[in-house]
Amino acid sequence: MIKVGYLLSYDYDLIFTSINQIYEEADKIFIAIDVNRRTWSGNDYELPLSFFENIELLDYKNKIQIYEDNFYISELIPIECETRERNLLLKKMGRGWLIQLDVDEYVYDFKTLTNYLNKYWYLTLFPKFTPIVFKGKLITLFKQTEEGFLYIDNDEKFPFITNLNKYEFTRYNTKVRNHFVNVNVVHQSWARTDDEIQTKIKNWGHRDDFNTKNYFEFWKNISSSDYMNYNNIHPINPEVWNKLHFLPSKSIDEFINTYSIRNRQILINLSKMKIFKSMVKIIIGRE
Template identity: 45%
Template sequence: MSYKKNIIKAGYLLSYDYSYIITSIKQIYEEVDKIVISYDANGKTWAGNEVFIPESFFSEIKNLDKQNKIVFYKDSFFIPGMQPMELETRQRNMMAEKMGSGGWHIHIDGDEYAYDFKKLAQFLRRHSYLLKNPEKKSFNFQVNFVTLFKHNNEGYFVITPFEEKCMLITNYPKYEYARLTNKGKTLPLDFYLIHQSWARDVQEIIEKINNWGHKNDFDTSTFLNLWNDLNANNYKNFKDFHPLDKTQWKEISFFPAKSIDEFISSFAKKYPQKDLQLDLSSTKKFKLWFKSLF
């Protein structure tokens, strides 16, 4: 059956924070069937600002791609007059078409690290029968964000508990708002996705808030001041402070680590990924499996 080809496909949106993607790809490379990296052909961000991606980056990706799984896709993703989030959603849909129909579509941002991805891949392959007729039976999976808010020389300030959700996987990639599809059944997976997010140098943060999809969704200047004020002495005072939904970020904990690679390694030891379960009844799973045979 054609829907069994390229079961696991990952897509990245490449822009100003291109350097993070290397770490992200290394976490998933061995277990995915295909990776598409999309970027603007005219060197523009969604805000219309210039972005330069050095040729050395593309060479590094090619050296990493020992199994020829990675495809670069460039197109005109910036359109004057459109809002950044509209452009992000548009690019995701265009990239989904480039990734091809069928299979599980995983849209993962460059600063997101799916450690021990093998457990997620095994789950998706085990339930590949859900890929049959996605137009009629669409399924989406959301995972748990581990959001890194800031770092210093000693380690990372991390949002806890890990309750913020991230829509990551779908069998019907028709995006309505960023990674949200607004169609089909959305199920939770108890899988941790490390999000480097705000744990960057101040100049990178400024570049981020001036160019990302949420550029016009909240007062970024005020939030930047809040971020800048956080330090080792006051981080425990930060409560319910997510800029869009306060309750998503309840508090902050500190995790010692000298680098992001060290953080991923130590975090994985403290919070190993669990064996994943499909949140459907046995009867429902059997019916879906049986129907996929015909």
């Protein structure tokens, strides 16, 4: 089965754009929500009753399961709370192809990805002997202007699919085979209002990783008329966001649609020989 899990928090409204991309093809969808409505930083947020009503209206095939638990631990820093919640969600999701997305990550043409994963269904039978992580490519939206979106389109890879039931750190498992699938995932990331960005940087897992106040001021000053003057702008690893692009769009849905037409999902197949060799190494206990 192909299962998709989300970690929901203060930016809960973005999940509807994401679910609309994957709903028809996913077998099950899980939404993890802190039972006390607290972020990984321990801050409170409100989740209106209308959210659940809208989820119920969307879920006409009864695929969505709400998973509530205590995901904030005061003794842990935010990134540790994130890793803990992701692992609890993995256990709740069970076995199969396990996909974890943030609410602002949008996998367009999800059918192409599900067809790909179904081709390798046998890797989910005994994951202890066939552990694997699939990586995609992030198309990171940096800022929304009146004219459209500034975005980064390079080779920024990130793991989000596995057959394992535990992560080492956030969504990473570095001790098993990682395969780059080449699936594009649009990440809304910093393309939000000023207030939404302020909430994001006070509560997300990277809260303590850089000077968020200075970076926020830097972000505010970039526009669609001068974006080409800025390079290497990632707040933690500058070269990861090496160059900004611009795409005229009136909405996030228009951006996704236009980008997907120009950039079809063309995935990279696995080598069956490499899979076999990996299995043999694990079975005989070699590194």
